Amino acid sequence: MTIRRNSILLAAAVTGSIVLSGVATAETVVHVTRANDTERYDMHKTTARSSADVGFMIFDTLVSLDYDMQTIRPGLASSWEVSEDGLVYTFTLRQDVTFCSGKTLDADAVVASIKRWLDPETGGVVKSKAGEVDDIVATGPYTVEYRLKSPYSELLLQMTQHFFSIINAEEAAAHGADYGVQAVDGTGPFCFESWEPRNKTVLVKHEAYNWGPPQFTYSAPQVDKIIWAIGPEESTRVASIQTGQTDVLQHTPFWAVPQLEADANLHTSQAEAYFWNYYIGMKITRPFMQDVRVRQAINLAVDSAAIADAVYFGLAEPANTYMSQNVIDFDPSVGTDQFGYDPEQAAALLEEAGWKMGSDGFREKDGEKLELTAYAFTIPVARQIIEAVQGDLRKAGIDLQIELYDSTVIWGKLKTQDFDMYTMSYPYLTASDGIALYFSSKNMPAPNRMNWNDPEETDVWLQKANAAPTVEERQQWVSKILHKVHGATVWIPIAHEPLFIFANARKLKPVRAHGIYGAGLYKGLELAPK
Numbered sequence: 214m215t216i217r218r219n220s221i222l223l224a225a226a227v228t229g230s231i232v233l234s235g236v237a238t239a240e241t242v243v244h245v246t247r248a249n250d251t252e253r254y255d256m257h258k259t260t261a262r263s264s265a266d267v268g269f270m271i272f273d274t275l276v277s278l279d280y281d282m283q284t285i286r287p288g289l290a291s292s293w294e295v296s297e298d299g300l301v302y303t304f305t306l307r308q309d310v311t312f313c314s315g316k317t318l319d320a321d322a323v324v325a326s327i328k329r330w331l332d333p334e335t336g337g338v339v340k341s342k343a344g345e346v347d348d349i350v351a352t353g354p355y356t357v358e359y360r361l362k363s364p365y366s367e368l369l370l371q372m373t374q375h376f377f378s379i380i381n382a383e384e385a386a387a388h389g390a391d392y393g394v395q396a397v398d399g400t401g402p403f404c405f406e407s408w409e410p411r412n413k414t415v416l417v418k419h420e421a422y423n424w425g426p427p428q429f430t431y432s433a434p435q436v437d438k439i440i441w442a443i444g445p446e447e448s449t450r451v452a453s454i455q456t457g458q459t460d461v462l463q464h465t466p467f468w469a470v471p472q473l474e475a476d477a478n479l480h481t482s483q484a485e486a487y488f489w490n491y492y493i494g495m496k497i498t499r500p501f502m503q504d505v506r507v508r509q510a511i512n513l514a515v516d517s518a519a520i521a522d523a524v525y526f527g528l529a530e531p532a533n534t535y536m537s538q539n540v541i542d543f544d545p546s547v548g549t550d551q552f553g554y555d556p557e558q559a560a561a562l563l564e565e566a567g568w569k570m571g572s573d574g575f576r577e578k579d580g581e582k583l584e585l586t587a588y589a590f591t592i593p594v595a596r597q598i599i600e601a602v603q604g605d606l607r608k609a610g611i612d613l614q615i616e617l618y619d620s621t622v623i624w625g626k627l628k629t630q631d632f633d634m635y636t637m638s639y640p641y642l643t644a645s646d647g648i649a650l651y652f653s654s655k656n657m658p659a660p661n662r663m664n665w666n667d668p669e670e671t672d673v674w675l676q677k678a679n680a681a682p683t684v685e686e687r688q689q690w691v692s693k694i695l696h697k698v699h700g701a702t703v704w705i706p707i708a709h710e711p712l713f714i715f716a717n718a719r720k721l722k723p724v725r726a727h728g729i730y731g732a733g734l735y736k737g738l739e740l741a742p743k
Contacts (some may be wrong), residue, residue, distance in 0.1 A: 255393025299364030320351035487728035
């Protein structure tokens with residue numbers, strides 16, 4: 214079934230050719246291929262990367278993020294001020310912005326959008342990223358006050374994320390559950406035209422748009438249409454960019470990167486700053502996993518560096534911390550001795566914990582075999598990593614059983630208590646960003662799938678970090694948490710993933726990859742005909 218936007222948006226669509234002064238100008242269409250589709254384009258209700266990579270093009274945020282993943286730039290807000298106590302953020306909006314439907318963006322529209330995300334009836338996701346909101350008020354036609362109950366020094370960074378997308382709340386209310394599926398209206402450089410689930414999403418140029426953030430080369434879209442096609446098979450995606458069927462490849466399999474980089478017909482770009490980590494998590498409340506010595510032994514038995522090198526074909530940085538040491542808030546003094554490959558020390562820890570090697574090559578204790586269950590995604594990277602981990606653990610006498618699930622099933626399975634380990638990758642902007650998501654006791658059973666339950670310290674320190682009026686004070690509390698959760702050894706860090714974009718050099722100018730939430734094309738403003 215093809216899902217089309219409402220008649221107002223269809224009237225604004227660019228189709229066929231454009232006639233200017235009696236001369237027909239060919240429509241510029243860019244074909245982008247990605248691995249997965251999404252379940253909706255309602256940015257307030259999804260954490261999917263496949264929603265974000267299209268959503269960033271359809272919607273704008275009050276502020277935007279530069280390529281360094283740290284510097285805040287204007288967006289819908291031309292300027293902003295923060296009160297001395299850190300409780301009030303005052304945003305001055307641009308006065309030339311319209312939605313694709315023609316509706317004018319003003320302060321009331323911004324307030325309605327954000328309040329819709331935070332409304333419990335909406336079912337909005339990751340609302341903790343909004344801080345402890347007291348109120349959001351339009352104090353003038355183009356002025357918004359964002360009022361907090363306690364300081365939140367990370368607010369502006371979080372406001373660059375797709376959860377803070379400013380939507381047409383009136384249209385959302387009119388369409389109810391169908392919003393983001395049958396109707397989408399944003400102020401972004403491209404407008405939603407149609408969506409064929411599991412096949413393609415079509416966007417057309419927002420003709421009025423000329424308010425692109427200053428970090429981009431162009432302030433207005435340079436192409437008429439973007440067709441996001443789904444290509445689940447890796448070899449098919451690679452062949453499509455090589456033959457010119459695809460103009461831009463976003464989800465590039467790592468095995469293909471060297472050959473695509475060598476192709477003179479393609480532009481190559483790697484995001485200069487990209488914070489996306491792959492790890493194996495351990496559920497510490499499971500019978501065999503409660504002993505920290507077992508968790509440490511598992512880490513030391515797994516050759517993470519070799520796995521990262523093999524799976525990512527030497528393109529990823531092996532990880533010995535839960536997140537990149539280049540990220541804001543990270544404390545480089547965090548200990549890493551419990552990570553890395555040391556099979557002899559792993560064996561010693563297991564012996565110390567009472568796990569003796571049996572005649573069958575697996576360890577036993579009190580008549581029980583050291584057998585663990587891991588849930589993993591069926592996607593190639595996840596499967597290859599968990600199978601390599603399985604091989605290393607079996608050498609150490611640990612029998613790891615793997616259960617593979619596709620993305621339609623695994624999220625539900627990961628909310629259960631029936632597994633010991635799991636595969637996962639995740640994006641983050643700061644160290645406190647990742648910690649707040651995964652180590653808050655409020656987030657059990659997901660995304661805190663480890664069952665890390667520490668209300669007296671971790672939760673308190675998180676609250677103090679979030680409420681810190683300055684970055685420096687926030688870092689002090691984050692440091693305490695980093696030391697504690699690394700010392701507990703609840704993850705096996707595998708790799709800091711890179712992000713590559715390949716583009717058709719015969720058709721397009723070089724495309725600069727961005728690292729925001731894995732959405733390498735960000736707003737699509739760098740897509741320009743050659």
